[in-house]
Amino acid sequence: MRSVRARAALGATVVVALALAAAGLAVLLVLRANLTDQAGLQAEVAAREVAGQLALNVPYNELKTGDEEEHPVQVTDEDGRVVAVSKDLEAISGTGTDRVTPEPGASAGGDREDDGEDRDDDDDGAGGADPARGEVSTDDPDFTNGTATVDGDSADYRFASVEATNEAGLTLTVHAGAPLAAEQRAVASVRGAMLAGLPVVLLVVAGVTWLVTRRALRPVEGIRREMAAITASEDLSRRVPEPGSRDEIARLARTTNETLTALEASVDRQRRFVADASHELRSPIASLRTQLEVGAAHPELLDVPGAVADTVRLQELAAGLLLLARLDAGERPGVARLDLGALVHEEVSQRTGDRIPVTVTVSVPAGGGFEVSGSRAQLARVLGNLLDNAERHARSAVAVAVRAEGGGVAVEVTDDGDGVPGAERERIFERFVRLDDARTRDEGGAGLGLAIARDVAVRHGGRLTVTDAGERGARFTLWLPDAR
Structure with a gap:
């Protein structure tokens, strides 16, 4: 996929699809949890109604369980045996036992009367509560999901289990259910709406992203065409169009x-x-x-x-x-350290055939010499070019002074010639540039010496400037940063 527009549209579509899928899943989970909690609350209410009847010692066959299809009920004793079920309950699961027929041996009195009397004696002797009074547990009920078949119809239910103690002291557990059909229908409807709307949303996102990206990249295509035309024509005077936006x-x-x-x-x-x-x-x-x-x-x-x-x-x-x-070509200067004062003395000492003797003054700082970092050959070439230029224009004196200045080393080459006019002080550093008077007096210079000197100075992190030397002459100042 080479198109930026296509990649942007696909990327935006994938991101939106993932975001919508995550958000939709979260919505479905929250919706299902809320509806399940509502069904559990309904089941708890139904279970507590039946548990209240058991606490009042209502016979099992006279229990009122309400709408059996809406709230199927199963009652079990302490041993897990079924003692009562709601009408038309044919099958059940999720309550601990799937039996839907009361067992003959499970009863409220029966074989537990003696145990009840023993408990009465024990409780009376211990000073306990009155066991003849039934009660419903106030603890939070246990919730489970299961199925039930009522009058031939099977469905999923949310069951709540509530304990109750009758007047005989028998603890019974009431399992009452609430249907989950509404929760399932609501979740299915929301899921269907999301699945139906997701492709439409993704198509809209992809289309909008495509159009916006196309509009945004239209100036880029103009720039590309103009650059291609410049390359083909080799006309570097042409320019690409600049859009009015600030992006x-x-x-x-x-x-x-x-x-x-x-x-x-x-x-x-x-x-x-x-x-x-x-x-x-x-x-x-x-x-x-x-x-x-x-x-x-x-x-x-x-x-x-x-x-x-x-x-x-x-x-x-x-x-x-x-x-x-x-x-x-971008050649970098060396990193060797050298004493610029010693280099000046060395260069001046080698110029035995100069027309005018050169005077050297080195003001040695308290910390030692004038240490700079760079290429010895290139810096020697700069000093030689400056001395050649001074010899070429001087009348009777050429002087070189080395001193510390502004965190670096300054080398001043001064002559007593005619000086450099103010308007020409930058132009003389251009390549192949010679002033009119230099053309008549220069017998060998090609106008490269000062250009080379400034280029080398700049590449060493320094500078080369020219000023007046008092009433007469020019002063060229080379400044290089101290290597220390």
Whole structure:
């Protein structure tokens, strides 16, 4: 079942069916219990009426049992022998004995008179109650279910058993029944109504769920069609329709459009990156090819230093492009711990051929060094790019300062060049971006150094910003969180 509508309708129908079945069963049980209790109450009333007559020593053949078909009666003595039954009672079950004919040896006086006299003597000697007075038990009666046949008609009955003591001191048990036909008819009627109405209710639930789900999922189908059209046309400028509601589907549509916007920007950035990389690679390759062709035709004219410089430039550009590709692919920085102050000293000490000497100031904190976590190679590349940029624009001074700041380590690279205009301070971190003055003075930069530096800083949980360095120059500040 691949349709969401069908699954939703089936699920709702099954849940409602189970709920209705449970509720219906509970209703039937409660109804049956109430009607059975009512029948038991009627049987108890009938049993107590007969027990009252026995307590008054009414002869068995003169007992008034009321409507025999409505309330069949059976009376047994202490030994379980039948001493009296209602008129036309032909069979009975559920009362402890199925006999419906009084037994000849069971009587109210009979062989128990001497026992009665002995009890009288004993009771009188003990100071007990007067045994000549009969009584009906006030205890709760025992209830059982059984059957009885009265005048050829068999039915189910609820029997109540009540004890009574006659004037002779004989304890008798009266079993009187009340018919369960009304209870059975009521339960059957309710059950039939439930079974008849259940399919109708389930059909209504299934239909309503189908229609509601279809209406709710209609915008999803519109989103799916538009996404299929975007995939087929490869036109990322298109957007899926957003419903006017504020439900989950509307949020899905908005998120989908936001994803398409980000994807479009990413693709555009990728295309510009490829175009800019091709443009930047074309110049050194063309220059190198020209020099090699001239050298091949006229070896004495081969410009070896120029060829080496172009080769170095190609190598640096390829390395920068490779690093950017790895960063774009989601490469995570390492987790090694390193001292950023020591790394700054190491990078500056290796720059022996710089045009302007670099001054380093490290303010060592009281707790020790400047420990950060990350990739040593990538952070060294950031420091190198910042120093290259400062050397390229400085007039006479380049300074590096390392200090603790805001729970991390700040590295400031300052030059005394022309600085960066306020409107260009974010743009210079874009890829292949060089300001106009840099284009005239930059002999090898491709506009990737600062872009690489910021990407690496961000992926290490830090930031890279540029501000003015007093009256003249620029100050680039690299901040990284302290590893401790």
